[in-house]
Amino acid sequence: MPKPFYGDESPIVALATPPGESALALIRSSGPGSVALLSRVFSRPATLRKAAGNSVVYGWIRRPRDAVSRKTGTRAWELIDEVLVSVYRAPRSYTGEEGADITCHGGTATVRAVLETLEAAGFRESLPGEFSFRAFMNGKLDLTRSESVMELVRAKTGAARERAADRLAGRLQGDIAVMNRRLVEALAETELHLDYDEEELGLSGEGLPGRELVEDTLQCLRNLAGSWPGERLYQEGALAVIAGRPNAGKSSLFNALLGEDRSIVTAVPGTTRDWIEALVNIRGIPLRLVDTAGLREDLQGPPPSAAEEGGGLDRAEEIGIQRSRELLDRADLVLYVIDGTQGLRDEDKALLRTHAALPHPLILLWNKADIAPPPESLLPEFLPPESLPPEPLPPEQVPSLPLSATTGEGLEQLCGAIETALKGGIPRRGSETGLGSRRQKELVDRACTALEEVLSLAGRGEPLDLLAPLLREAVNALGEITGEVSTADILEAIFSKFCVGK
Ligand SMILES: Nc1nc2c(ncn2[C@@H]2O[C@H](COP(=O)(O)OP(=O)(O)O)[C@@H](O)[C@H]2O)c(=O)[nH]1
Ligand SMILES: [Mg+2]
Structure with missing residues (x-):
């Protein structure tokens, strides 16, 4: 066959x-x-x-x-x-x-x-x-609607589904079509002028025919590109790692956010030997939540050599701790749990300093607030400034919250803080259309770059025959988003990522 x-x-x-x-x-x-x-x-x-x-x-x-x-x-x-x-x-x-x-x-x-x-x-x-x-x-x-079909299949939360359904209904396709029409109009005018002597048509200097059309479209495309970080968050979710000293209540927090007893909670430090992952829906964001083994201060150095092994910790716990560190490197967000009954220990400070080197946002949690009330003000004396990450939030904005993983007090505030931390740099958007895939985002960027160049060349009074190909490039990029312009290998690359039966 x-x-x-x-x-x-x-x-x-x-x-x-x-x-x-x-x-x-x-x-x-x-x-x-x-x-x-x-x-x-x-x-x-x-x-x-x-x-x-x-x-x-x-x-x-x-x-x-x-x-x-x-x-x-x-x-x-x-x-x-x-x-x-x-x-x-x-x-x-x-x-x-x-x-x-x-x-x-x-x-x-x-x-x-x-x-x-x-x-x-x-x-x-x-x-x-x-x-x-x-x-x-x-x-x-x-193509935008085809891609939204797969988005719907993969949507993990109601918010993700709503966004995908919007695109399946053709909203993005419609917006792209409007922009495409405007650019084609600008291109047609430009090409018309190419056929005539510019003097004859009374053009001079900045005379890009349809300049306003190009400027408007560029603005719309920039807005569309700006939607991707938010859309991506709902589609791909984020990785949140719970970190902190042993016995701080990490597993209890993991279970509380999950609403079930998935992770073993005991009073013996080091129970969570490896890490456990679960998907939770936090305000519509699919969050991959990871409960890690405790990162102990005495393990901050390089892993012990074979000769040193057999000391305080067994091999399984060591491996667990090593994996926790690797996860921390990849995390989009760290929830750092402090044992309120113990207060902020040197070990916590050392760990927080380690996190400061990483670019992800951090939320500090004063746990066991039910039996150990948090200090009057968690900041600043609670948090040594050198322990705070410089990015993406300035130190005074690092959220620190009292929490009781066992009574659930503070959990709602934590969910709000997670949403804010993850959406930190993402501008709030109303009901505007959003992009549905990385592929679409790349093409919108390509169109933007071409149009920016068109405007800058026109501003310098460059001849129209230099501008026309750039306008065409933008038109083609938009055509590729919807599939009007496509090649067999592009199509195969897109559809082969779908599941069988769809
Ligand atoms: N009173 C109180 N006890 C807690 C709280 N969170 C955790 N614990 C207790 O602290 C101990 C260690 O909790 P666990 O979640 O296993 O800590 P982990 O080692 O950081 O994962 C257990 O005995 C928990 O019941 C809390 O908010 N309040
Ligand atoms: Mg644990």
Whole structure:
């Protein structure tokens, strides 16, 4: 069989629901002739073949028994599963092609048997994102909407879903189309002037035709580019590491934020030997929260040599601590827990100084506030200035909060502080459209750079034939965002990141 490729027209199938045990599973198929092909392994072939688009047909998936059993007179068909088939007729389907969704029972063996039957009948297993690829090729979705489909599949929080749904509804596509039209207009005017003598048209110096159009569009594009840090946060989430001395209450905080007892909490220092990660939703931001092994002061130096081993700490705890440090390097945010009953120890100061070298924001938590009231003012005497990170928040703004991981006091304030810390440098935005992928952001940047250059060259009175190619470059970048301008390898790179069945 030839290697399948995006863009061939063969009938394809894929399981669209997660594999495993479930009441029902959805297997989708698409491609010219796919309904007739399916009817070959369906208990009511004629009904299925005649079914109108957007209708549902009840029946069984079945497969022919082999020749030997046919001779022995047993039933010619083996029944595989009782199913409902939703029929689509071109162009009224997700892909724009004829197709059928098969709702079968969700057992692993059942799904496998149905898929095998369909493949034996002539369907081929789809490539990742191939359904969406076909939808794009058939003009059903532009690239921004195709990408938002995957965003919806991956959305971890309600806020992330809302943003993706906005893009699926075509809002970003619409905004890009408006900008594109303006630039094309500016380009057309520029090219028109190229065909004539500039003197004749009365142009001089800064005469970039459609200059205002270019300036307005550049401003809109800059706003759009500015949306990405925020959008990215909702899509990709952030990594927050809980750090602090052993017994400070890190695992208790982890559990409190999770709302369940995932991490072992004991009164013996060093219980959390490695690290534990969980995904929590903090004000709509998907936060990967990590509970680490305590970072002990006596371990601040290089790891002990083999000869020194066998001292106070066992190997497992050492490895855990090493991993904690690596995690801290990658963190977007550190929640530093101080044991209120012990106060700020030299060990804490040393650790805070280590964090000061890292660029991520820090939130200090005075834990066990229920039994150890926090000092009158946590700042400044509580926090030695040299222990504070210079970026991204100035020292006086490092949030420090009293907390009780066991009673839950201070947790709400902590969630607010996490949101503020992560959105620190991100401007607050209203209901404006936002970008949905890094790819889109890069193209918007490319368009901005080209337009900035157009304006700067025009300002210096450079001739129009130097400006026109730059305008065209911006138009092409916008066209690539929606997919109007695309090449096979760009498309393949985008859709191959999708999951199979989408
Ligand atoms: N009273 C009180 N005890 C706490 C609080 N947080 C943690 N603890 C206790 O402190 C001990 C150590 O907690 P744990 O979460 O295991 O600390 P870790 O070593 O930093 O992970 C346990 O006995 C907890 O019950 C708190 O807010 N108030
Ligand atoms: Mg712990």
